[in-house]
Amino acid sequence: MTVTPSSEVTRRPSPASRASSDPLAEMLRLFGARGSVGTRTDAGGEWGLWLDTFPGAALHLITDGSAWLEVPRQPRRRLQAGDAVLLPPGTAHGLSSGDGIRMGSCDRAAASRARERGSVVRLGSGSVTTRFITVHYGSDPALSQAPVSMPVGVMHLTAGCNRALGVTAGLLCEELSHPRTGTTAAVNSLVDLLLVQFVRAARSDAASAHSASSWPATVTDPVVRDALTLIHRRPDKAWTTAGLASAVRVSRATLSRRFPAALGLSPGAYLTRWRMDAAAVRLRDTDDPIDVVAETVGYGSPHAFRRAFHRSRGQSPSHYRSSSRAAAR
Structure with a gap:
């Protein structure tokens, strides 16, 4: 968390901060983060x-053994059992x-079949x-600015700081191994829980400190969190900027920096x-006239909005x- 120097305006609790009882849940809801069904892989x-x-962003959880992670132009990383790594969207x-080792491409059809059968990719x-x-x-x-598109680098959590991730991974393995009534709902909840637990761990893990500009920072910095709440x-x-700073009770310079x-x-x-x-969400999901959509997002002139x-x-x-x-059909 960024510490405000004593020369800056002292912060007091604002209405926005009091209303935001679970900022992480609020951020994930607002940004529409969605997890896809997990794939289990056995290798030897x-x-x-x-x-x-x-x-999308990829999260890998090593449940047994070890593996090497390779990302172009970055040092290789050894991942041990219990380690987790989150990579930004589109990262090869x-x-x-x-x-x-010669690497083969991912067979997404085989992965899909394995999930349907409750089996693994070998x-x-x-x-x-x-x-x-x-x-x-x-x-x-x-949405153009989802939280999972904001990490600027690989986020690696070691086994020592993510015990809860391991517990959730075990539950996910059980559901994927034995599909039954309610498995889809359970898996959807578990993959979302994995992301929440990853963020919790990343907030306190020193290994993630290299990425100051990343989406966990929107949760850990109360100034940014309160400003986002008001904008949303x-x-x-x-x-x-001055009005927003006043509303969250900090100086303009503080908000402009943080x-x-x-x-x-x-x-x-x-x-x-x-x-x-x-506006994009409202256009897609409602039949509101263009001028109404324009007004709801701060444009008094429909022409300026267009x-x-x-x-x-x-x-x-x-x-x-x-x-x-048409794309949603």
């Missing part, structure tokens, strides 16, 4: 798997049994020495993006409405 002998086609990477030809679970996380496609609740309000440090965007730039995201939306999404609001609904 010499084996290697290269993953580069899935657009590989898991293998050792150095110099890698290598030797006896099983390594087992791991892979979960992918995406977000609402209407009132995107129609004509927020300025907001970009957590999110990589100024408050004004974030407000514009969030307005466009909120220009801003076109700059953001590359198409008019009406075209976006029809195309997003």
Whole structure:
């Protein structure tokens, strides 16, 4: 957590902070984070798997044995039983049994069949020495700034700091091994729980401190959290950096420094993006007229809204409405 120097304005509890009783749940809800069904993999002998086609963030949990993680232009990492690693969306990477192993591409059809049957994906030809679970996380496609797209690097948690992750992984393995009534609901809940537990551990793990600009920072910094809460609740309000700072009871300089440090965007730039995201969701999910959508996200002029939306999404609001609904069918 960033410590405010004594020369800056002293913070007092604000209405936004009092209302946000569970900021992590609020962030995940607002950003529409979604986990896909996990895949279990058993590996033995010499084996290697290269993953580069899935657009979402990938979380790997080593439940038994060990594996090597390779990411282009980064040092190789050894993952031991109980370790977990979260990679930003679109990160090409590989898991293998050792150095110099030829890696095969991921057979997504085989992975899908294994999940349906409650079986595992098998890698290598030797006896099983390594087992791991892979979960992918995406977000609402209407949103341009989901939390799982914000990590700027690999987040690696070691076995010593994530006991709860191991417990959840065991429950997930049990559900995936023995599909039955309610398995789908249980698995959906467990993969979401994995993400929550990962964030909890990452907040206190020194290994994740290299990434100051990452989505856990939006939860750990109360100034940023309160500012986001206000923006999300009132995107129609004509927020300025000074006005937002006053509302969360810090100085303008404090907000101007800490907001970009957590999110990589100024408050004004974030407000514009969030307005466009909120508008995109409303266009897709409601039949509200364009001028009503414009007003709900802070645009008194429908013409100004159409220009801003076109700059953001590359198409008019009406075209976006029809195309997003067609894609959802």
